[in-house]
Amino acid sequence: MSSITEKAKNQKQVLTLNELSKRKVVEHNSLITSIAKMDKTPLKMFELAVSCINTEEPPKDNTVYLSKRDLFAFFKVSDNDKHSRFKEAVEKMQKTAYFQIKEVKEKGYEMTSIVPIPTVKWNSYNDEVLIRFNQDIMPYLIDLKNNFTQHALSDMAELNSKYSIILYRWLSMNYNQYGHYSVKGGRRADQVESYRNPSITVKELRLMTDTVNEYKIMNDFTRWILEKPLEEINAHTSFNVTYEKVKKGRSIDSIVFHITKKPVARNDFYKLEEQDPIYLQDKANKEQAEELLAGKALKSKYTKLLLDNMLLSPYEMTDTSLMAGLQAHVYPLYDELKALRGLNGVKDHLSYVRAKQEAYSKRNIAKYLKKAIEQYLPTVKRQDL
Known part of the structure; x- marks a missing residue:
């Protein structure tokens, strides 16, 4: 049987860190609005693996290959205990991490829970890591004719909070629709603007961030789900985002975000x-x-x-x-x-x-x-x- 290295070289899937920095993550919107039952490390590892998928030529056996060196660099792990920490992160991802996806059907809605990456394989004598996706997650990664979002992997690298990552993906989804309908038409002017200034109820935001039973006090919710994540997003991604709270009676009912794009340096x-x-x-x-x-x-x-x-x-x-x-x-x-x-x-x-x-x-x-x-x-x- 061929080694992991030989398989990786044959399929030309091993990527350099420089290539990783140029990669984009493409996902179905249903996955972006799903509940990510995992912490930041499994979520970032999933995004990193997704960035290696070429949707024009989906990977054979739902498998991609990365190098341990680039994984550690992406996560900025440099200490002597990095292999143990990597093993711990993989085990945690496979045992406790899953997406809970809600999709609207004719008779109601359907809930699906999917462990996204059931197989990760590596060894002690070479640099490659095999990552095999669950076949049930693949339609959300390769069947992207409609309702999908693309964002830069480099934007994700510096985000150190699960909530920052979840919020960034959702903001990207909305801003991409703003860009799409600005050109393609099909929406009224106020609808197009609503994608650049998207609104979400507090209830929906709690569901998406899996904080229904956490941060019950609104000040705590504001600090950890809005302010801290937006500080990271504004500092490390291509977006500048502000927000405002909308009251219904005495309670905060929803949040309106205002997204602008940072100037991009010319090459x-x-x-x-x-x-x-x-x-x-x-x-x-x-x-x-x-x-x-x-x-x-x-x-x-x-x-x-x-x-x-x-x-x-x-x-x-x-x-x-x-x-x-x-x-x-x-x-x-x-x-x-x-x-x-x-x-x-x-x-x-x-x-x-x-x-x-x-x-x-x-x-x-x-x-x-x-x-x-x-x-x-x-x-x-x-x-x-």
């Missing part, structure tokens, strides 16, 4: 040439120019086509630099293709790109799309000649 791909006058202006004007480009991209028909072909996610649409890069470098090339082949020609091209897309391309989707259209346009032009 080299999105810098225009030095002679471009926009980039010779001061920093404020540069940011304003980028916002204008991103705004145009959000309204572009090409953005809708990318969404339809799952080449762009609502989460990525909140990245101002990414959208500005698409508008500046990719969409003009789509205009050229449209002039030669019509809008259906662009649709056919994107369908082909999606079919050929490799997992790594999602890490810099704008650069990948630019390369794909640059390679395709000369062929179209030669055919016309």
Whole structure:
């Protein structure tokens, strides 16, 4: 029988820490709103494992591989007792950690309790860890045609509270819907805004955070379920979030959150040439120019086509630099293709790109799309000649 290392190498599932930092977690919304019956370590380990799933090519036998070195780095474990702590965390996850998922059906609702990762395998003589998901959890991780949320794994790394993680996932779910319906339509303006300013009753929040029988005093609930988690989220993720309490009579009935996205630093791909006058202006004007480009991209028909072909996610649409890069470098090339082949020609091209897309391309989707259209346009032009 092959060793864990050999299996990992054969399936090319072992990831470096640098790759992990670029990974995104994609989950069905039913899983995000479920009750996570576990503490922060099993929950973060689950999110880390989910980030290794390529939904275009689901893992064989529901299995992914990680390295112990990267696991310890992700959890910032460096002491001599790290192997014992890792073993303890795995045992706790398998014995006591599960998701309680509630789904609405025609005749009512259905509750399902799932231990997400029943099998974790490692040894003392190499670095790899085998993680096998429960087959019942897989539909919530790979069957993602509708009602799913994507968020950055790097946002999760610094969150040290179970409640911070749960709240962050829920806020991401709402903000992603704001990004989606801002472009795709299908919702009234006030409904779209409600995704950026989502509301949840205290009762629902207690259920989701599994605190129905904890923090009975509202001041304690506010401190540990709202204030402390939001401090972490604002400090370590891409969101800035505030909240307000809504009273019904004398009691606090619900919480309204207000979510804004932090500015994202540009990378080299999105810098225009030095002679471009926009980039010779001061920093404020540069940011304003980028916002204008991103705004145009959000309204572009090409953005809708990318969404339809799952080449762009609502989460990525909140990245101002990414959208500005698409508008500046990719969409003009789509205009050229449209002039030669019509809008259906662009649709056919994107369908082909999606079919050929490799997992790594999602890490810099704008650069990948630019390369794909640059390679395709000369062929179209030669055919016309």
